[in-house]
Amino acid sequence: MEDTTTPPPPPPQQQQPDQQAPELAGEKRKREEESPAAASGENPSMEATTQPPPPEQQRQETEPAGEKRKREEESPEAAPGDAAPASAAAAPATTGEGERHPMSKTSLCSFFRRRGGGPDGCNHGEACRYAHTEEELRPRPDGTWDPTSDRAKKLRRVSEEEGEGAAGEERRGRWGQEEVTFDESSLDKCLVGLSRHWLADRLKSFLDEQGISYAVAKKKKGMTVGFVTFETVEQLRNAVEVLKENQSGGKQIKIADANRRSHQKLHSEGPVSNNGAATENSSDAAAPADGTSGPEAAGASKRTVRDAVTPLAHMTYSDQLEHKKSSVAQLLKKLTRNAKKACPADVTLPDWISNAKQIGGLSCKLEGILESPVIDGYRNKCEFSVGHSLAGKKTVGFMLGNFREGVTAVEEPVDCPNVSAMSCKYAMIFQDFLQLSCLPAWNRVDNSGFWRQFTVREGRSPAQAVVAQDTQTQISEVMIIIQVCSTGVDEVLMKDEFAKLSKTLVQGAATCSPPLPLTTIVVQDHTGISNVAPADCPLIPLLVPEVDQSEEGAVDKTRIHDHISNLRFSLSPTAFFQVNTLAAERLYTLAGDWANLNSDTLLFDVCCGTGTIGLTLAHRVGMVVGIEMNESAVVDAQRNALINGIKNCRFVCGKVRLMYPNE
Template sequence: MASSSIDQIPSAAETLTSQLPSDNTPTSVEPIPSSDSHPTADVPMASSSIGELTSVAETLTSHLPSDISSAPVEAVGEKRKRDDEKTNLESSDPNLTPSPWWKTSLCSYFRRQGNCSHGSTCRYAHGEEELRQKPDNTWDPTSERGKKAKMSENAGKCDAEEEEREVLFTEDMMDENDGEEGCGDSVHDLSLSKCLVHLPRKWQSDDLKKFIGELGVEFKFAKKRRGMMVGFLTFENAEQLQSGVETLEGKAVGHKNLKIADVLPRATEKNQTKNPAKIKSAREAVTPLADLSYADQLEQKKASMMQWLKKLTRNARKACPNGKSLPEWVLQSREIGGLSCKLEGIIESPVRNGYRNKCEFSAGYSVEGKTTVGFLLGNFSAGVTAVEEPVDCPNISKIACRYASIFQTFLENSRLPVWNKFKNFGFWRQLTVREGRKPGVISNGEDAETSIAEAMLIVQVCTTGTDEAEVATEFEEMAKAFAEGAKASSPTLPLTVLLVQDHQGISNVAPPDCPLRLLPIPMSDNETTNQDQPTNVLAEARIHDHINNLRFSISPTAFFQVNTGAAEKLYSLAGDWADLGPDTLLFDVCCGTGTIGLTLAHRVGMVIGIEMNASAVSDAERNAKINGLSNCKFICSKAEDVMSSLLKEYLDVSQMEEAKPPSNANDDLDKQISSTEEMSNSEPVDDQSLPTPNIHEEHQNNEQKDSSSSEPERSTKLQFKNVVAIVDPPRPGLHPDVIKALRTHPRLRTLVYISCNPETLVANAIELCTPSFLEKAEQGNNGYRKQRRMGTAASARHRAKKMPASEPFRPVKAMAVDIFPHTDHCEMVMLLKR
């Protein structure tokens, strides 16, 4: 661990990352929402400001610093502290090392009255000369230096807004045949057209026309699609345009102001007017940190995680009921710069290039109007539809790039159209490439691809309104193109499974029960296909990967961490922190294919995995069997529906047997290691003999399903001395009912939270770690509407107030794990105990 983690000392430059792209921290590398369980919405990593500022009322002490809002760590709670102890913060004794917060805020008394009764012992600065920089390298925002910094920050924001004006490819919105007056012209005078940015997403064309009409603006036609924040306006002539722009620019709509931007034309051979310098490359869109050194990327992520840990402290203070003393961890936070617990460091990814084992490539048009398979250059809701090839994106493997290129060449000659996001029309939508790696050493060099043994291709289409025979021919030709392309590549590409997913929805994010169809892969040059392959073997459509010497079977829609090598480190860390032993009952909440529970099964008495995706649960059961682990049980259900009853079932039983170490746990481990060694020398798929559930049946059966890889349950339950939960939820975090169940069960003392989204980790931790104050809780749902308008942290504080009386957890330590090099994303592991 030590060798791979960056030191623990908070970096001086706690640079805030500006924004996250949307990669499904997950499994999509597109900057738009992805189909995986980690959603992909942009998350401003440093968004803690306004809504989260410590309330002024709370900080009203007799002697205020002038920047209350910016001094949450040192100032808030100061009054509580002052009564019981004197800190070096307050001391001017030269023999004491002054607090890092000494004189980092201006004294408001001194400022107003020109003097202060505390004189030279005042902890706040008397004037600009005395003012010191805060430990996080910021200045009191009311000071001259603070204001200057704010101005340059705002200038940066303006630049960011400027970027928003780059609305790509919006010309499509005005294409013919959509029934709009004036849209019939196949050639538009784009100089008479404008984009309106910051419109309410729920508006449609009629709302836009009404709004413009009421302002007396004349126009030729207006267009707006629900869900987007851009609309389009075309004027009859230059005079209309000029007066329209003058009226509309900056006009308030809701709580935003309208911006007017140029419509960027689709560049064609005749029309090469686009200024490529203004457009993001795929590399910039998908791997925004790629131009930083890896050490700088890690520093940046670590600094960002620290901001989130500070935010947790600030929110816990706010959530703490009046009259109750602040939890010890909040009081102690001042000793570690306001962090809610120590950030131990950041664990590096063992592989930095080509690490993604799952890539989702969109089918669309490039800025030049060329059929392209690659990444969207921005957010569709902001009007960006251009797709660019995955050139120079260091997180994508050569194999995935090669398949994208094969598919693109095939689409160039296809009789069926690619999907048009504006018109919700077309056939070819997306290519997903999933890779399975051989067991053994993970290589970070040029030969990284040699460890990839299997590849699953999932092509998403929309068959609405198509001719069945034509589609069948296209699929056959596509399968041939992939097979030939794989064979012609050097080295030959693995091709294990080819699937088609028929999805009718507006976005490419398909539900897990979206129909899948297995296509036969042509086997040889003379096109002898594997026609013998029965069509009902969809359940065998799977690839395999390896973590900690265990073999994992993965079905098409099951979640699997996209960076296998880094995931291995993540799971080991969670296990090391979880305080495991033979008398431990481990709950693996949101277990996916069982990776966490199974890799730790040999260290505990029993694992109970909970997962809502039926295919993933069936994979987890299969994976327990493949690896000879018999102390694991998997529940197919939403965690919020079963967490409380499972805790009761396993912990509150009256008739219990004392747990003994699982007799076969260590044997199993030895067995699995040797069998994995065998596997590494053998053909990859060796679990075919296992009973295989039918995927379709599973999808249809969404009811709770218990399954166990052990013998039928005994009437008496085992009594486990130690109960631990490791939770690994998707980006929205844990459901409030899961939090409540975990928090209110007194026997659960250790909780390891693995998070791909620090914002929801903070929100969940607020509920888990602040003292309960039910006596003051407002009951019922009357706050619901208000809550919906709150930020995540504010609504967590609101829910914390309703938490039934229970002992809160405390954050003990945290570690960042860099699963996603070159992107803004990062996993965080936090140990909570009580």
């Protein structure tokens, strides 16, 4: 959402905190931070004179104002390890028995860092538990570095440059990709930690520079993983040794096991050509004829499609809600910390930041996660990838992992609780068609192929939409979008394939029991390499819905309808619509209740999509103005106002930031 939702901090003169004893705004803040009692109006000095302050208070009193805040902020993510440093600035580096404290010198001393040594800085000298220089700093027991250190910052920068977030690191660790097997029969390996800007040639020259011999090396831009096939175990051992000693750009490149897909294992038993593909002598019926072979990062085979698509599915629903609540809480805390950091020292913190402590550091009260009215099969839009499974079969389903980590295998949507049964049936009809198609499935390694993606969008009928249980019987309209890449494909051949596909889908839907609804089929021609197709990709209608003449403004166009709060929504292929219709209904109603709407309200529906929020709340306000940059979504929104007889809404096409340049 745009920043229009964030109120600007009030001007400092309106915030003068203490009229009787004027002080700088920043001073009061420091005082409040150091002593919660002061903030609540109590006299902190009373306690100090009657009894010795507890160690934490002693530290607060001796520590320069703002230091505590700094400490907390600078190591937020290191909560367990940081508990010791935050409360023990004066603690000795050794324990009573003379042993080194496990956290000794694992954090930089903030006194020293800010003021240097001597009486003005840290006067604990050698006895200080914190490092006084970067050189003195040691890694923490878990192998990580103090996040404020130069070393950690550099590592973070490198990691960001490589396009790898913490999530990627965690995933790689969890999948154990950095395990290497030294075995004649498994000489296909991944190189993990490469620059995503490298292409195969750069990888090859890197290997040559390092004196690493190999048979085949493959690397695609965008991936941080490359694939190398060695000829012998000795070559592999040498590579592991060399990489252990050498770093590239400060970053360790490691070797991990890779999986050859089963058809490739068969090939590798026969002769292998220069480019790593099996030679003509091999006879594997499962091998794709379109050259889409490629090894996978080893983690792929250890995951199921259920793990990849619904990683929380192993938990009970109530545990999932708790898990989400705690993720949101972490985000709200981070928001508070970052906003506090960004606030200049001479500006009084806004209430939501200064009061955050009272609610556990959150930027606002977190009520919890509302349950969805429907839990299984709720998605009204499923985007299936097209590719090859680990077994080498042309498959319509979901990728087993992250492309950047070297995973490209696509597996059938088995046991994915959020996917509707109807979408899976359509995916299987299309998958059967692919086995016979003369055009190739998409290959993510070299961005070639024709069939790229298969999307099923479902529309629910109004009367049943309120009954949450049997999701499949509520689906009355279906739109199928097939994404292809037409580059270099003969037009006549392509049209012929489209005609066959259209027939297959119509027949497949009709012969299901009960028959599946099928309203419209459209092809999206996406010739770019990015995963996300731009909104203006050409659309080719294959099956156009019959025009409902009762509908005002009806045009002969590919669209389906869904319903929220008894309003009918017309949806074009690329327009956004909340994927869980019944949950969206609940969300919008709640948003309306919280917004305290009345007939004088002018409601701005910012990033309005097809106008769902504004239109469902229109009867509770004076006027709605919706802003949306996707042109066809704006047309949908205008049409939706029309077909629902809503007259107090205007929808404007454009980027929000450009419409409010000064906000």
